[in-house]
Amino acid sequence: MEHGRETGGDDPGLTPHGRTDADDRARISARSRAAAEGRAVLAAAGIDVVSAAEESDARSGRMELRLPGDGPRGGGSSLQNLTRGTGTIEADYLNGEVTLLGRLHGVPTPVVDVLLRTADAFARDRRRAGSMTLAELTALVDVEVKMAHSVGA
Template sequence: MPSEIQHRYVVIGAGAIGGCIGGVLARANAPVLLVARGRNAEVLAAEGLTMHTPDGPFHVSVAVASIEEVRLTHADVLVFATKTQQLDAALREWVDRPVVAADGTVATAGECLPVLTALNGVAAEELALRYFARVYGVCVWCPAAHIEPGEVIVRSWPVVGQFHISRWPASIGTAQDTDFLAALQTSWSRAGIIVRLPEDVAPWKYNKLLLNLSNVIGALAQPGADVDWLRDAVIREGEDVLRCLRIEFVPFETSTAARVDGPTPRTVPGFRSAPGDSTSQSLRRRTGNVETDYLNGEIVRMAHRAGTSAPVNAALTRAARAAARGGMSPGGYTAQQLSDLVNRVE
């Protein structure tokens, strides 16, 4: 039977994914707390969250706090929804936070609280295991964007996303994990996030990693540029590296079929064009960094580990770092410039 504990979901990072998770859970009256910073935190606290959806805007009252204001209990679940390049700092901020039990005993978050890693790439779970004993990997499919403070653009409604989740690593899963995930599945699916519980989420995350390799191309290429050949090349190179290392990934046919139940992106009124993927959003907000090092860069890392190279992914990773450092807006490269970039000798 699922756990009878009424969990509170503490969502760390209130951007596109974190804001979407927090918003739909709050609309469904599930206990949720958004942890945000800066201007985004100010707007959320003062005005709530605005969710722009294909069915119109929804205003959601959400509980929001800074890390200093959060008092943790054993009913809490930490949901990390930062970018991967920001994750290590966030994990270190939370690992030693005190968790007070009903009898007054105190443990640390790292010792006793479950952690969900709702991030792209495949590095987050191993990072989390450095600090937390109970880690659950999440493969995120959620077409959402965060451009302005206090707002998220959700391109699918009422099903906003589909998450595959399992204990990380799957080999250490217990009956406690089964009960916890069953309770989460019920709560989140009711809110509009379809939750699937595969035996092992790792092959799903590697599938998503391959799909995310083209994010950097969408961020760098001018609108309308003919870059389909490059998308094919970067994914093909990624597949070759995974096969070289005998890393299992879910076939694209399987992942496409899994999304039939949603999410289904549609046009959002007031936003004529899609806001782009997470890499484009980071460039647009001029954050100074992008997660490409943990997407295309992950393929480069694995290639180096195998004693080979991944020149297409390496070239695009370098270009993404330069674009972020230089404050470049999305769409700074023509198709020819990208062709020249990846055809240089590494």
């Protein structure tokens, strides 16, 4: 076991899903960056953030949140839409509220903005979920963050 989980194959640097520890750290970082923007937006809008314990109690075993690629899962509606190639996705409703509140309260949301645009583009172009590498997505986010900081400076 490494960091509380089995590693994959003969390579001690791979997870059971064939990712490196660096991939896992990057994915967690991307999620953390988006969550931090969401918390900042909610704080600026005067909306209380629900604690992890409160969220867990409210879900009471009905839903399990995992990072993409962390084992088999049925997938939420967004993943299902991409898998079926419907050409639509709920990102405007799910992430769009964060970007709207950010604009209304002067809080930049470059990470969430990139995730929203990327999800919309994937749906519109009927791209397969997972067809963009985490490195590619991170590069898009980093460019957007730099632009947001240069505008705000």
